[in-house]
Amino acid sequence: MKIEDNSRQVPSIEKYTADKKYCDLLYGVLQEMSYSETIGGVTTRYVNKSDFSYESLGGRIGLKRVATSKKFKNLIDLGLISEIPSEKRYRLDYLDKSVASLIPYETLRKLNNSLNHNAISLFVYLLKRYIANNEQEYVVTMAQMKNFIGIATTTTSNNDVIIDILEVLKLLGLVDYEYRQVEKDKTNLFITKMSNKVGG
Structure with missing residues (x-):
């Protein structure tokens, strides 16, 4: 199966998917929103703090602001995202292909937009x-x-x-x-x- 350009990583092992702290829809939305940046030959995906609020994220996934905030912090605890305070953005931490699958952007967007x-x-x-x-x-x-x-x-x-x-x-x-x-x-x-x- 061909890997499409602009694909996004999504955890694909039970360590993440079976964890009650993990919210696949929230993580999927963050991947959809993210942009890539190459620094020192390493390409990483980021989301700017100014690009969202917990209320707007909650609207996308059907949760209240407080619940969304908790699920967002859970993603940090799971090591899926990291805050970079000095840059006012979050890094979507790279996952090895043994623990994540690449999903075409359009497919991920369809799942994010429809499965709610x-x-x-x-x-x-x-x-x-x-x-x-x-x-x-x-x-x-x-x-x-x-x-x-x-x-x-x-x-x-x-x-x-x-x-x-x-x-x-x-x-x-x-x-x-x-x-x-x-x-x-x-x-x-x-x-x-x-x-x-x-x-x-």
Whole structure:
């Protein structure tokens, strides 16, 4: 299997994954947010302190700020991240390939964006509308979906959250959809079929 460019490491042994202190979704989000920097021939991934708050991280993983803070500190205790106070950033400590797997960035982003409460809420919203429409196709807007799961509708920077959830729901056989051009400069998203069972 080919290792994709821009892949991110994720612990893949029970020492981490079975530890109650480890939060795979939080670590995955931090890996997604991280950037690489090469110093002295060694490439390391970092996250700036200014790039997040415990509240914003909690919003991504469905936890309150206090719980997120505790889980973040647990990742430090586990040796997965280290604080560098003088640089106002955190280092995502390198893990040997014997204890970590490399996940393509896009795959990790899809898992981060879809495996949380937003995926379930969005699914329920789409299914309810499908049933209310006598199980016939209907048009849904990005703003409607964002409103339902409580994310900002005034920006397009979070469109990936919705798109990734839809793609994963489709892969699970729960929803079918297609984009159709209805006017010269307008494309609508149609929910064409839904199932309440994985695999359709």
